[in-house]
Amino acid sequence: MTLGNITDEVSRLHGKLYIVVLPDFFFVCFVLYLCSYFENLPVYLRCFTVGWVYTRILSRGVEVLQRLRMYKEAVEELRNLLSQSTYCPDSRGRWWDRLALNLQQHLKCIDQAIHCIKEGLSDPLVRTGHRLSLFQRAARMKESPSCKKHWKLLQDVPSMDVQDVSHVTIRGKMCPQTGMGKSVFLMEDIVQSQGQNENPSTSSETVMCSVEELALAHYRQQGFDQGIHGEGSTFSTLFGLLMWDIIFMGGIEDVFRNTYQVCPLDLHTDSFYENRKTPIEERLDLLQEASVETLQMLVAETWNSQQGKINPLVNWERFVSLEQAQSLAVCLGGVFLSGLIRRLCKDYRHCRGGLPDLVVWETQTLKYKLVEVKGPSDRLSHKQMIWLDELHKLGAEVEVCHVTAIGARSLRVS
Template sequence: MSTVLQDESNTQLFSEEDKQLINKYNSLSDAAKKVYIRLFGRRLQWIPFGKINYPEIDKDLKPYLDELVHTAFLLGEKYLTDLRTVLEVLSAADVKTLAKIYHVAPNITQKGQQVAELMKQTQRKNISNMFGSGCGRGGLAHSMMIRAQKFLSGVYKLAETPRSLFVRIMMLFSVVNTSLDEDSGNGGQGQLFHMLMVNMGKVVYPEFQIDKTHAIFSSRADVIRFSEALQLESDFLHATEKGRWDEAHSVFLTVQEKQKELDADQDIVRWNKNLPDYLRAFTATSVIYRLLSQGIEVLQRRKDFTGAVDLLKSLLGQEYYCCTYRGYWWERLALNLDAHLKKPEQSLEAVLSGLADSHVRVGHRLALYLRGKAICERPRLKLGHRLKECYHPPLQDLPKMYLEGRVLHGSTGAGPRFLTQASYRREEDGDGMGDLAVCGVEEFVMDHYRTNGFPSGMHAEGSVVSSLFALFFWEILFMSKPDAFHSPYQAMPLDLYTDNFYDRRKLEIDKLFEDLSNKSVEELQAIAEESWMTHEGVACIGMSWERMRSADCVKELVACMGPSVLTGILKRYAHSPRHTRSGFPDLTLWNPVTGAFKICEVKGPGDRLSQKQILWLDYLLGLGVDAEVCHVKAVAAKRLMPSS
């Protein structure tokens, strides 16, 4: 809190009432502050006194709870006036007692069902009430509330005004790690948890200099707008994750209204346009546009393809928010026009516009080209003459290898489970099926390569590239640049996934690549080892300490890759981390004795290559890397042999 308040750029983000509330908090007893912080970290709901137990603070917490109620940081039971909420707060035993009193059927034994049945009873007409007797003036609900409250020995909930203030303070302390979720009480708790982990030494962030030249928020109202937008995002994600698409659509309609409101406010528009694009991502308007982008799927699920097309055109009509999504937007626009609205000519125009858009990169660019090519090659459309307008650099034919593997019938989980090669050998040697070992398709293929010239390897996909980049470019990643770091809890510069990352460090990046390409294998190994020993365990985006295993493992990998391949792979990543961080093949394989190096993309039954995977494989082949696609077929035959 003191860090945020001492930052001059935050001065205008707090009202006089906010400051008075902070002073009131500072005047609380130390024990009351500790209790408040513990409750702040819990789910936002009414909490019975019996479930508030922190003996490390004090055995008797009642005085401190009373202090927090008296100073309006907590609400007491007098503010709990909703019967359903009271019933839900009660213990299962107390609800059971009430259920007996109100003659709930004895076969209804679960607390949730008993609460529902009790609430149903309050909604039924009560004959006694109709004749002015029985439950009295308040009716059955009133009498049930009186009985239920007798079971409470105190119940507490965070007051909204101070809680909202502290959520905003937490958000400002680490805006890059912010998410809001009223249902789970996740409003600032993520940052609180990070602080705890850092203080305990379980999370260590890199050392860097914070150099703020732009304030992200213009005013207190701007911060509140951002937090409200994040809450909308949380509501939307909850609905989509649980498959409640009508609810998601309702949130989407609210988002559309919010977009109109924000875009109509010229002060907000001017402020946002003056921010660098990597800071603009933390504005309320950017969050709203991100939600509009996610709303495309909602409309498509409702078969409202016309609405989806209109939305996509609206998103593509501006170039200030979520520009890294433009490739996705063009691709979806072309698809909807072609496949759903049966307007191939308009789809082709969308393809051509997308290919001319400088924000469209890598996989989306290839996807657009392929759709345009397919449209032009349809004989009935007579658009073959326009094929030359669609261009993509030619791609190499990808080497392929085929394996057969026995699937364990009845296996569950993500994808089929294959019997390992060891299980085959036991069966073929006459040992019977016995204890069988099963694995995923990638491990099955790695097992094959392990016995065919590549004893070392890892199933790490893009983690290999991002980890090697972190080890060799650590100093550049965390070098001082204006607005690259706004919080002490950052594992990456804010501009990493934008064009600004390379543009603002071009001299340093190009020079390091030149140096690395001229190093010997031994010198590259020494650099990797020194970086590992210096930074091991420190949080860094893309750096997977566990998957990379050890400095020795990295040294083996670097030796087999060699300077040319290593620098070639890292160059592609450095120029566009956002667009190349995914799609790298599944398996990275090497032989420390022979120096052999191989990359393999694994495809199980029914799986196919994505555009980003195709482009990574094509690029690797261009570097001279032994790269291939391994297709695995699930069979039930006893003798299983690879074929090529």
């Protein structure tokens, strides 16, 4: 290997960090040794290396190039980023998706875009929403008249089977408002007051609410006496309560580096499951066969011993009481919780987003629904589509609740 080859290799590994002055050959060999050492580190430690920082900077640079409409340069940088899998592997799905978009729409290189989609779908580091996005792009290209001559290239694109779920539509009166914030609706709220003769009376008043609160009121009328608008935090809190001891278990090298950490370093990597595979599987087997009493006991043990302690997975305000958390765990059941937690343990980094907005349930019948709420002009994201399909396969009753507005949307408050 010549000195020039070594310089090129250093530049590649460091994401275009060009070495201008090299004191001697041995220094370059030492730098290459450090690069190979970084590559052998687990991902949760590799993110503290210089190469990771340079890769993040280059990734941000791609966004700048795209804003400047310098799409050829952006494509070149994306290909450079994708030529390595050492640094920022969790960003590969976004890179592939953006590369396919630039090639197809901006540069009109349809053949290259199709090959990019195929490579992205065959990349094991591309997960969940980005994988579905690539597949749907290929599906749209198949139906596009402008891509008819590329039809043969599109035939062997890997397929994805994501089933749709049931949809319902409710109507609400939209509040006239200014600005571009989230939709605000008006809802009649029943208020109880104490009369002069100490006889309670009821009255109604109009209150402003979000689309989720409007949907909660709708499901309350259907008999669901309990409901939480928590999105992913409802499920991550149950995950944290049922797996607390395993998440913070000792004996795993380098996942706790200082006393100020609130979670193990490997939580957002594939190493989390691999480092704890045996205890995780044992806990999942226990949940799979758990009785009502066992589920209540598991939740209560963590709640009583850890309540108030900082854990990024657990929102202690998500449930109003221990009894409510136990009630939801019992309604969901051990089989469903086992499947949900398995997915979170294996890929928490990519699965923490996209979970349904609402969980509603009946405490007496143990009936429940997981509901994704969509306001006017909102639509499902790729991650939400995948989660709804996954939850349905786990046996949950899932639903998409569309909220439509009554009256003119052009009204504004003066």
